Amino acid sequence: xxxxxGLSTRAATNGxxxxxxxxxxxxxxRNLKRIPRIPELAIFAILQSIMFVLLFAFxxxxxxxxxxxxxxxxxxxxxxxxxxxxxxxxxxTVGMTDDMAKGIIDRFRSLxxxxxxxxxxxxxxxxxxxxxxxxxxxxxxxxVGWVVxxxxxxxxxxxxxxxxxxxxxxxxxxxxxxxxxxxxxxxQVGFTVLFPITFVSNVFVPTQTLPxxxxxxxxxxxxxxxxxxxxxxxxxxxxxxxxxLPAEQPILLTLIxxxxxxxxxxxxxxxxxxxxxx
Amino acid sequence: xxxxxxxxxxxxxxxxxxxxxxxxxxxxxxxxxxRDDSMSAITAEGLVKIYKTRKTEVRALDGLDLTVQExxxxxLLGPNGAGKTTTVRILSTLLRPDAGRATVAGFDVVRQAQExxxxxxxxxxxxxxDENLTGRENxxxxxxxxxxxxxxxxxxxxxxxxxxxxxxxxxxxxxxxxGGMRRRLDLGSALIGRPRLLFLDEPTTGLDPRSRLGMWDVxxxxxxxxxxxxxxxxxxxEADELADTIAVVDQGRIIARGPPTNSRRRWAANGSRSxxxxxxxxxxxxxxxxxxxxxMARWPSTRTPGD
Ligand SMILES: Nc1ncnc2c1ncn2[C@@H]1O[C@H](COP(=O)(O)OP(=O)(O)OP(=O)(O)O)[C@@H](O)[C@H]1O
Ligand SMILES: [Mg+2]
Numbered sequence: 001x002x003x004x005x006g007l008s009t010r011a012a013t014n015g016x017x018x019x020x021x022x023x024x025x026x027x028x029x030r031n032l033k034r035i036p037r038i039p040e041l042a043i044f045a046i047l048q049s050i051m052f053v054l055l056f057a058f059x060x061x062x063x064x065x066x067x068x069x070x071x072x073x074x075x076x077x078x079x080x081x082x083x084x085x086x087x088x089x090x091x092x093t094v095g096m097t098d099d100m101a102k103g104i105i106d107r108f109r110s111l112x113x114x115x116x117x118x119x120x121x122x123x124x125x126x127x128x129x130x131x132x133x134x135x136x137x138x139x140x141x142x143x144v145g146w147v148v149x150x151x152x153x154x155x156x157x158x159x160x161x162x163x164x165x166x167x168x169x170x171x172x173x174x175x176x177x178x179x180x181x182x183x184x185x186x187x188q189v190g191f192t193v194l195f196p197i198t199f200v201s202n203v204f205v206p207t208q209t210l211p212x213x214x215x216x217x218x219x220x221x222x223x224x225x226x227x228x229x230x231x232x233x234x235x236x237x238x239x240x241x242x243x244x245l246p247a248e249q250p251i252l253l254t255l256i257x258x259x260x261x262x263x264x265x266x267x268x269x270x271x272x273x274x275x276x277x278x
Numbered sequence: 279x280x281x282x283x284x285x286x287x288x289x290x291x292x293x294x295x296x297x298x299x300x301x302x303x304x305x306x307x308x309x310x311x312x313r314d315d316s317m318s319a320i321t322a323e324g325l326v327k328i329y330k331t332r333k334t335e336v337r338a339l340d341g342l343d344l345t346v347q348e349x350x351x352x353x354l355l356g357p358n359g360a361g362k363t364t365t366v367r368i369l370s371t372l373l374r375p376d377a378g379r380a381t382v383a384g385f386d387v388v389r390q391a392q393e394x395x396x397x398x399x400x401x402x403x404x405x406x407x408d409e410n411l412t413g414r415e416n417x418x419x420x421x422x423x424x425x426x427x428x429x430x431x432x433x434x435x436x437x438x439x440x441x442x443x444x445x446x447x448x449x450x451x452x453x454x455x456x457g458g459m460r461r462r463l464d465l466g467s468a469l470i471g472r473p474r475l476l477f478l479d480e481p482t483t484g485l486d487p488r489s490r491l492g493m494w495d496v497x498x499x500x501x502x503x504x505x506x507x508x509x510x511x512x513x514x515x516e517a518d519e520l521a522d523t524i525a526v527v528d529q530g531r532i533i534a535r536g537p538p539t540n541s542r543r544r545w546a547a548n549g550s551r552s553x554x555x556x557x558x559x560x561x562x563x564x565x566x567x568x569x570x571x572x573x574m575a576r577w578p579s580t581r582t583p584g585d
Contacts, residue, residue: 103406112396113423
């Protein structure tokens with residue numbers, strides 16, 4: 001065994017897009033491996049969503065009439081999916097901060113791996129994690145009476161949109177996770193931002209019930225446009241008071257939101273990651 | 279634990295006490311002992327690092343110079359806050375210096391960081407392994423990210439688990455490991471790609487006396503194989519046992535530099551004792567630390583690392 005022997009055993013692709021992809025997939029593998037080992041994270045994410053479903057479907061829901069008399073539980077579930085995905089970005093934040101605190105990020109940075117891999121691996125594994133959450137939630141939704149009233153193509157389009165949104169939110173989580181000092185702060189910031197975003201929206205109530213000054217904010221909110229898109233795609237009730245872009249083009253707006261979030265937070269996250277060495 | 283081991287432990291802890299007036303005394307100024315010849319594996323010149331926080335600025339490194347020759351062991355000895363970790367982090371590309379320059383294995387630590395990463399191994403002050411993976415998964419992952427092929431990474435993982443006495447625990451989640459086991463896994467992770475150059479930041483802090491001796495054995499084995507090593511420690515005894523040169527850091531500078539005090543160190547490659555005569559006055563301990571105790575027994579040579 002010689003000290004210099006290691007060089008000959010290197011894989012052929014070091015660097016370039018393929019190298020970056022491979023390293024990203026390895027980091028993704030690592031993040032996914034961790035999920036069943038800390039099952040509490042996923043279990044409580046799902047329990048929290050189910051709690052909202054039960055709370056609104058059976059406690060508050062009766063007091064929230066839909067303008068066109070639609071089924072509240074059908075109205076609720078797409079919102080719950082969008083909300084769950086928005087909240088899952090807090091998981092990204094906490095995971096990232098935790099990796100920083102535990103020194104794993106330093107270990108990664110000392111290795112001859114693609115610089116991008118830590119971030120792409122993290123955001124890709126978050127998309128898969130979200131897909132898992134969605135499956136469980138959809139089964140719970142079916143149990144309380146939610147159904148998809150359109151075809152498989154529309155169904156898949158809705159799922160795709162949800163996961164794209166998850167990917168974008170995850171980049172916000174990456175940036176935030178690298179910007180805050182501790183896991184506790186990450187959690188606090190996450191929930192402080194996420195609660196208003198998901199509640200000032202069409203997730204639980206039709207926006208008609210909101211005061212005039214708040215209604216536009218709620219309607220243009222990305223969580224709302226996503227929820228409205230999915231209600232439309234899946235044929236679930238989607239009441240809107242006024243005409244306007246959020247009512248007419250929610251999918252387009254959601255895609256624009258996703259593009260804007262990515263355009264802002266991918267560079268910010270990458271910059272933050274580079275700045276660790278400062 | 280035998281009494282002898284316990285005694286060594288106490289002595290080692292005791293020696294970690296540093297006197298405050300470390301800047302005076304018969305010390306060799308670092309600048310004059312700095313040789314920049316082509317064989318040096320590590321060269322650092324005038325490294326400055328300033329940590330800025332909201333209110334204060336900490337000058338962690340204040341013009342630090344050092345060289346390590348190829349195949350040699352430099353022991354960086356210094357009290358808490360001296361700048362040891364900062365030095366290691368700069369040399370292993372984790373941190374950019376604010377001034378000064380450094381080359382490691384011929385690569386500039388700032389401009390050629392990525393090339394440099396494929397020839398170094400780093401084991402930081404705190405074990406940086408993934409608590410939610412098994413030991414084997416950790417090693418495999420770091421091996422893959424060191425750009426080893428999957429089969430090679432698997433083979434290396436097995437070898438290292440064996441070498442660090444973790445074979446039985448290899449498939450357990452690291453969360454269930456003791457501190458010493460994590461430490462060993464961390465060193466194993468640093469060795470996964472068979473680096474030519476190794477940075478070990480306080481590799482034996484938190485280890486029990488026996489593990490400590492085991493770690494020394496491993497380190498000596500690596501040195502025999504020709505690995506260049508920069509090691510930080512708070513224990514004079516440890517620097518004495520392992521290093522070819524001891525550099526004492528305080529307040530971000532090298533304040534003394536020289537061969538180990540203890541002429542009993544230096545073992546020939548076959549492990550037998552050979553005398554090491556030095557005409558130079560030993561530098562490190564007199565001014566800053568208490569002298570090493572004499573008559574210390576040789577460490578147990580349990581296994582030959584690396585095979
Ligand atoms: N991230 C940081 N932010 C601010 N100051 C820092 C930071 N890291 C280190 N320092 C300061 O820089 C100085 C040198 O720290 P360093 O960690 O390099 O010391 P050290 O010799 O490794 O000490 P120890 O033996 O305690 O590990 C200390 O005064 C420390 O407080
Ligand atoms: Mg330190």
